[in-house]
Amino acid sequence: MAETDRLLEVIRGRNAKTVGLQFPVGLRTKAVELAQEIEGKTGVTCLVSADPSFGACDVADMPVDLIVHLGHAPMPHLRYHGVFFYDLPGPPLASMDFVDAAERILPKRIGLLTTTQFRHWLPAIRDHLEAKGHTVRIGEPDRRVAYAGQLLGCDYHAATVIEEDVDGYLYIGTGDFHPLGVAILVPDKPVVIADPERGTARDLRDVRERVLRQRHAAIARAREAQIFGIIVSKKIGQARMDLARDLKALAQKYGKQAHLFLMDLVSPELLQGYRVDAWVNTACPRIAIEDVLQYKEPILTPQEFEIVLGERPWDDYVFDEIRA
Numbered sequence: 001m002a003e004t005d006r007l008l009e010v011i012r013g014r015n016a017k018t019v020g021l022q023f024p025v026g027l028r029t030k031a032v033e034l035a036q037e038i039e040g041k042t043g044v045t046c047l048v049s050a051d052p053s054f055g056a057c058d059v060a061d062m063p064v065d066l067i068v069h070l071g072h073a074p075m076p077h078l079r080y081h082g083v084f085f086y087d088l089p090g091p092p093l094a095s096m097d098f099v100d101a102a103e104r105i106l107p108k109r110i111g112l113l114t115t116t117q118f119r120h121w122l123p124a125i126r127d128h129l130e131a132k133g134h135t136v137r138i139g140e141p142d143r144r145v146a147y148a149g150q151l152l153g154c155d156y157h158a159a160t161v162i163e164e165d166v167d168g169y170l171y172i173g174t175g176d177f178h179p180l181g182v183a184i185l186v187p188d189k190p191v192v193i194a195d196p197e198r199g200t201a202r203d204l205r206d207v208r209e210r211v212l213r214q215r216h217a218a219i220a221r222a223r224e225a226q227i228f229g230i231i232v233s234k235k236i237g238q239a240r241m242d243l244a245r246d247l248k249a250l251a252q253k254y255g256k257q258a259h260l261f262l263m264d265l266v267s268p269e270l271l272q273g274y275r276v277d278a279w280v281n282t283a284c285p286r287i288a289i290e291d292v293l294q295y296k297e298p299i300l301t302p303q304e305f306e307i308v309l310g311e312r313p314w315d316d317y318v319f320d321e322i323r324a
């Protein structure tokens with residue numbers, strides 16, 4: 001059954017009168033068309049959430065009978081109420097050229113990783129690589145992740161669970177962030193990204209070194225800070241209030257001031273004007289790493305804050321994760 005038919009059945013079964021639609025930025029082009037189709041076929045009123053949607057950690061709070069969340073797989077450990085996850089896997093695998101480009105720089109035993117968008121390609125890619133003499137492992141997910149081999153920017157379990165069984169990783173996908181997390185968490189093994197859109201493959205080592213230099217600089221700047229703002233998210237899958245409280249207590253132990261800031265969307269504009277010398281982000285781990293240049297003050301992960309305070313040595317640097 002097509003996903004839209006499954007959705008229409010759920011709408012009718014629930015006798016919903018209002019339906020909220022939540023799209024990640026890359027799928028916004030489908031919003032008007034889907035709203036039109038749902039309204040035409042069921043008579044409901046659709047409400048499109050115009051706020052950004054970053055993951056299954058972030059389901060909109062909408063005054064509707066049913067929320068339709070597109071583009072992300074649900075997080076098994078979360079309890080969603082009245083949410084339909086509209087499954088939209090990416091296109092079929094058309095060519096193995098980008099995998100072959102990666103194969104030339106891969107070790108023998110490989111861990112295969114991707115995001116939800118390309119998860120349906122993994123069995124064919126595993127078979128292809130095994131036919132070329134590699135041993136391929138696809139790590140089982142933890143409770144935050146829906147599929148084997150799937151990474152989230154906040155959960156690298158599918159990589160670390162097979163760490164002992166592989167000599168390196170092949171990441172199938174388009175952005176640097178997910179494989180970067182693996183390269184930092186498992187520093188002694190190569191991580192190669194095979195990009196199906198560009199048709200290219202490359203080792204992540206240079207990106208890893210550049211990002212670590214950037215993190216080192218943020219930590220060095222934050223050592224001067226006296227007043228820290230600890231950001232806590234309101235989003236269902238990003239809220240880490242206990243961690244934020246622990247970090248506040250840790251700051252006090254080291255004679256620093258720290259205050260909690262509760263937010264939905266974390267952005268540099270919304271943090272302007274506060275008398276804070278540095279930020280510590282307990283919301284989505286991508287924010288401190290990817291958006292660092294947009295913030296006037298240094299913005300740190302929780303583990304980096306521990307380094308600033310002297311609680312953790314730089315040699316014990318780890319990537320921030322929200323594990324279930």
Ligand code: SF4
Nearest residue numbers: 054055057153154284
């Ligand atoms: S917390 Fe961040 S990295 Fe994790 S799923 Fe949400 S948006 Fe993605």
